[in-house]
Amino acid sequence: MERRADVSILEMTAVELGRKIKSREVSVVQATKAALEQIKALEPAVHAYVTVDEEGALKKAEEIQKKIDAGELTGPLAGVPVAIKDNMCTEGMLTTCSSKILYNFVPAYTAEAVRNLEKAGAVILGKTNMDEFAMGSTTETSAFGVTRNPWNPDHVPGGSSGGSCAAVAANECFYALGSDTGGSIRQPSSFCGVTGIKPTYGTVSRYGLIAYGSSLDQIGPIAKDVTDCAAVLETIASYDKKDSTSIPREDCDFTSALVDDVKGMKIGIPRDYFGEGLDKEVKDAILAAAKVLEEKGAIVEEFDLSLVEYAIPAYYVIASAEASSNLSRFDGVKYGLRAKEYEGLHDMYKKSRSEGFGPEVKRRIMLGAFVLSSGYYDAYYLKALRTKALIKKAFDKAFETYDLILGPASPSTAPRLGESLSDPLKMYLGDIYTISVNLAGLPGMTVPCGLDSRGLPIGMQLIGDCFQEKKIIRAGYAFERSRKYQGPAIAADPKAAAAQAQRGALCGNAREWEAAAAAADKRPADVGAGKEVRS
Amino acid sequence: MANKISDETIEYVGILAKLDLSDEEKEEAKKDMGRMLDYIDMLNELDTSGVEPMSHVFAANNVFRDDVVTNGDDRENILKNAPEQKDGAFKVPRTVE
Numbered sequence: 011m012e013r014r015a016d017v018s019i020l021e022m023t024a025v026e027l028g029r030k031i032k033s034r035e036v037s038v039v040q041a042t043k044a045a046l047e048q049i050k051a052l053e054p055a056v057h058a059y060v061t062v063d064e065e066g067a068l069k070k071a072e073e074i075q076k077k078i079d080a081g082e083l084t085g086p087l088a089g090v091p092v093a094i095k096d097n098m099c100t101e102g103m104l105t106t107c108s109s110k111i112l113y114n115f116v117p118a119y120t121a122e123a124v125r126n127l128e129k130a131g132a133v134i135l136g137k138t139n140m141d142e143f144a145m146g147s148t149t150e151t152s153a154f155g156v157t158r159n160p161w162n163p164d165h166v167p168g169g170s171s172g173g174s175c176a177a178v179a180a181n182e183c184f185y186a187l188g189s190d191t192g193g194s195i196r197q198p199s200s201f202c203g204v205t206g207i208k209p210t211y212g213t214v215s216r217y218g219l220i221a222y223g224s225s226l227d228q229i230g231p232i233a234k235d236v237t238d239c240a241a242v243l244e245t246i247a248s249y250d251k252k253d254s255t256s257i258p259r260e261d262c263d264f265t266s267a268l269v270d271d272v273k274g275m276k277i278g279i280p281r282d283y284f285g286e287g288l289d290k291e292v293k294d295a296i297l298a299a300a301k302v303l304e305e306k307g308a309i310v311e312e313f314d315l316s317l318v319e320y321a322i323p324a325y326y327v328i329a330s331a332e333a334s335s336n337l338s339r340f341d342g343v344k345y346g347l348r349a350k351e352y353e354g355l356h357d358m359y360k361k362s363r364s365e366g367f368g369p370e371v372k373r374r375i376m377l378g379a380f381v382l383s384s385g386y387y388d389a390y391y392l393k394a395l396r397t398k399a400l401i402k403k404a405f406d407k408a409f410e411t412y413d414l415i416l417g418p419a420s421p422s423t424a425p426r427l428g429e430s431l432s433d434p435l436k437m438y439l440g441d442i443y444t445i446s447v448n449l450a451g452l453p454g455m456t457v458p459c460g461l462d463s464r465g466l467p468i469g470m471q472l473i474g475d476c477f478q479e480k481k482i483i484r485a486g487y488a489f490e491r492s493r494k495y496q497g498p499a500i501a502a503d504p505k506a507a508a509a510q511a512q513r514g515a516l517c518g519n520a521r522e523w524e525a526a527a528a529a530a531d532k533r534p535a536d537v538g539a540g541k542e543v544r545s
Numbered sequence: 546m547a548n549k550i551s552d553e554t555i556e557y558v559g560i561l562a563k564l565d566l567s568d569e570e571k572e573e574a575k576k577d578m579g580r581m582l583d584y585i586d587m588l589n590e591l592d593t594s595g596v597e598p599m600s601h602v603f604a605a606n607n608v609f610r611d612d613v614v615t616n617g618d619d620r621e622n623i624l625k626n627a628p629e630q631k632d633g634a635f636k637v638p639r640t641v642e
Contacts, residue, residue: 118622211602225601254608255601323585334562341563343635348628355640360565372564373577379561380554380578381585393588395598400591402602435580451602476602 016044020181021502023495024090024238027184031078031089038078038089041184042071042133045091049135049182051504057157058167058177060096061104062136067091074131086241086265088131093183095174096137097144098124098229099218103134107220108152109142111366112346121218122253123187123229123246130245135183138173142368143337144194144222146170147437148430151370156427159201160498161466165424168198174232175202181501185233185242189219190454191226192325193419193444199232199456200419200469203496205486206232207239210476211451212257214243215250221336223329224255226448234495236457236486240264243479259477267480272488273307275481278412280315283443289422295460295468296418302492303416303485313411317404320397321446322438326374327381327394328449333371334378340366373434402450409475414482416472418443419456423466443471453479457486458496548582550575 019041022030030036046064053059071091077083094100097107099117106112120128128134141151149157149172157172159165160180167176171188175198178186188195190208199206207230214229221227231242244265249258279300284293304310342348342362349361367375381390408415420440430437447454453476456469470489472482500507555571555578566574620633629636 115626118619118625251608251610255603255605257603317591320588320591323588326581327585327588338563342628343637344623345626346628352638355638356563357565358638359563363563364565367564369573372562372566372570373574375562376558376564376574377578377581380558383557383561390582390585392598393593394585395600396593396596397588397591399596399599400593402599434577435584 016040016047019044020048021497022184023234024185025086025241028086028088028090032084038071038075038133039068041089042067042091042135045135045183048180048504052180052182052500052507055158055163055500055507056160056176056180056182057155058138058173058180058182059093059136060106060108060139060152060154060173063103063134066103067133067135070133074133077131083131085130085245087127087245089133090131090184091133091135092127093135093138093174093177093186094124095140095171095186095188097140097189097220098187099220100124100134100137103137105137105220106154107143108140108154109366109368109371110153110347111340111363113153114347115345117218119218121229122215122248122250124218126246126248127187138171138177138186140173141170142371143220143333144170144189144191145333145370145374147193147197147440148425149173149198150427150431151368153368158427159424159466160500161203161424162464164426165466166201166427166430168201168420168424170194170198171206171232172198175199175204175206178202178204178232178234179498179501181497185231185238187229187246188232189227189229190448191223191329192448193441195230195232196419196444196454196456196469196471197441200458200471201424201467203458203461203467203469203498204232205235205239205455205457206230207243207455207479207482208447208453209243209247209479210257210453212255213247213259213262213453213479215248215253215256217250217252221332223332224336225332226329228448234497236455236483236490237265237268239455240268240483261477261480264479264483267483268487269484270488270491271307272303272485275303275308275414275485276412277303277308277310277485278313278408278415279310280318280415280417281312282315282318283417287421287439287442288418289462291462292418292420292422292468295462296416296470299459299470299489300416302489306488308485310416311412313408315404315408315415317401318442318446321401321449322442324394324397324401325441325445325449326377326438327390328398330374330378331382331391332378334375334382337367337371337375370434398449401446405446405450405452405475414472414474414478414485416470419469419471420444423462423464423468447473451476453482455482455486457489459489459493547586548579550579
């Protein structure tokens, strides 16, 4: 007999649930079980997770309840179950980056951001699907199958943190962590109708985040509302000596900015964001959202940001260059996949990498190796870094006048599955509104602001100057007071989810791939099986 | 297409990237990279003379610390991930005859 998940618990935000746990109205085990039941019911339709740790989560839930009862854990997130993007190391729990090359990797340590959550009493439900090594905008480049958008299973959830955003939207967790190198938190948040923040570079430690583009990568929260995101960001932000780019900050009390007041706040809307390529329905929804803030007392003006279109080529040069260097560590020696047949060490490297990496990862590694190679380094790599300096300057100038910048998170709502991968360049162009924020190290947030005529979510992006998260949190909070959180139908109706699951052939996970690979005898039998969760 | 990627270039990139590409993948890569570089060439419209390349947004200074070991010996845990191991070390194909 299938047990129905407790919908009343699942509909709570993370902070609401934390409060109920504190007042003993809901137990940690009860909340964890509700999430796990929801995962069981909805995963066949959504496939947001690559690994679910049911046993570990329930065990942890009991431990945390005891600590709460003993008064040792008192924070707002104590006992609240969370999902973690699969590019953050979790000790003893499979961490694959949704890549075959890490199909069996079980880290010996935990990422600092995840450690901070654990210290605050988080229950980790599992690891979420993503584009392989975070390279992609749809979660379709995952080696372990696509994730479907909970609002419509024929559409992508966005990417690369598509699994985390879909899990939040489908109530398969109460909040999640994602990472953002060129929009990977903000764009899927927009496609899935949830809220996500990419903090100022250096705010959250990158220790234990498997690197893609180190100068751009930041970890951030994904949740149902701005309050949750502020509470989670406050918890994960920390100065960390283990990350050489970590920045000591005294102003990480982000929840203090949850104030419904934007009077006198100066908001700039870049004219260059509203030109060709922007979907009409998205445009209308964003401008309507700006109007809401204006009615609440903000001063909203249009301005010219400039250089917008140059961010994409600069980003793909810089991110690919860093990726080609970062991903050289995957060579079949210390962890992950080693090819079975090879002749000598060098051939083993090449064969292991060629078998382990998917097409998009190979494409970026090659482009990166090329732009860094002698003869092209100045023309491409240094040129991109000079462009980055100009883009940063353009933002600096804008923030002399404005408290924050408002625009879309993506030119369109979620595309249909399979539509984007046929043309990589077209997929890259979809990142136009998010990418420059990473190049300039700025904080950015996506807040849901409506649905298009097909019923797909639209997200507004708020961009702040470096270290000005509080301004975007305040504006986002004030805006969302005007509209109630709305989730997709299947989140509250597992029956609909079952019907959706029937519609399409679904999708594997890391364990299934492992089993298939073992069956095909691609590698020695002693690796893989039984390694998912190490106690 | 303005950028024509030669067989030699793809061969060279394959060596740099340590990737073993099939003939089909090579053809695909030539096409993809050519298109990407055409697009990236858009950056040449920008006058960047006199602009310093910006590798980090915030001034990145070296962070010094005392040379003290703070983490314990985690050899056993780390070796659990090794595709092959021998005598407490990672095993690789013979490299020196």
